[in-house]
Amino acid sequence: MAIFVEMEKYDYEQVLFCQDKNSGLKAIIALHDTTLGPALGGTRMWTYATEEAAVEDALRLAKGMTYKNAAAGLDLGGGKTVIIGDPRKDKNPELFRAFGRYIQSLNGRYITAEDVGTTVEDMDLIHLETDYVTGISPEFGSSGNPSPVTAYGVYMGMKAAAKEAFGSDSLEGKTVAVQGVGNVAYSLCEHLYKEGAKIIVTDINEQAVKRAAEAFKATAIDPDDIYDVDCDIYAPCALGATINDETIHRIKAKVIAGSANNQLKLPKHGDMLHEKGIVYAPDYIINAGGVINVADELNGYNRNRVMKKVEIIYHNINRIFEISKKSDIPTYVAADRMAEERIASVRASRNQFLTNGHHALSRRK
């Protein structure tokens, strides 16, 4: 990969490669755009097939955070980290502390939190080295694991998408096929189960499937069968790019609404969903609950306030559908438009001359 070509193509601000021989840390922090404020986005730990795949993931995820934070109305930019390694085998306290020092070196330009493969305990280790970390243990006045709040937002967004597709936002009796029953999806299933949805689950981790199948009377299926199953709603809640050339013609659902980041492998897959009349709730709109939750820590955390704020996802998803219908554009394009307009308006107003402490002229006596 020609890294500067890639950075220029999507206008990335900065990419930081971090290594610590002692602990085995190999991390990539990607900062996409800080027009709206410091970049906030989680840290993913994953076994990547190649270093190039890790860089690509960090870049895609960071750009997604810029759009997610902008569309959610947060005064935050977009960034993300990937740590190369197996979260079950390669973690050690020194690794997260070394990573925490790298975050501290960015002096507030980047704030992290959990993502796939990282936990509240990992964030607590990072916190030993820097304050620029959220989702740490509640005893520090923090919000802990963001996943239940992400799940609540996905549930709200799924209801809005159901209303669009079926004329009612009730999920009672609807069949929802959930791919990946990790932190977010387990909590999502709790909401679905309470509302009387029929749940189908799959995961590459057999224990995770068993736990969800037992708790929610869900039907367990093999990972590859999720695309062929008869269902009303497909909820991708594992990794990205599951809507692709191989899967798109197999999906029978009328609605796609799930927590995974970067669900569309390529933009053309969003166009294809639009042509097929499948109601797609754009990933970074529907899964913004987690970041709304951790962002609240920056002002002194209040759970009740957060749960109210997260309900905005229902309205944001509706707004996307309205823009999509009015302009006859795919929903992912409508979402991009909403986010880009907010960033552009802030960027334009920042072009005004400001005599603040950062401007050379303000130091003149």
Ligand SMILES: NC(=O)C1=CN([C@@H]2O[C@H](COP(=O)(O)OP(=O)(O)OC[C@H]3O[C@@H](n4cnc5c(N)ncnc54)[C@H](O)[C@@H]3O)[C@@H](O)[C@H]2O)C=CC1
């Ligand atoms: N945790 C959060 O608050 C947020 C998470 N997300 C996104 O939601 C998704 C899920 O996140 P978490 O629940 O936190 O992660 P997790 O790691 O707890 O759960 C992911 C699950 O997907 C399973 N999985 C991986 N590949 C699979 C495959 N090919 N087929 C079936 N299952 C597979 C894993 O075994 C795991 O159980 C990720 O894409 C994440 O980036 C987005 C916003 C916030």
Ligand SMILES: CC(C)CC(=O)C(=O)O
């Ligand atoms: C803090 C996380 C929940 C934010 C993030 O990385 C995401 O929304 O993907």
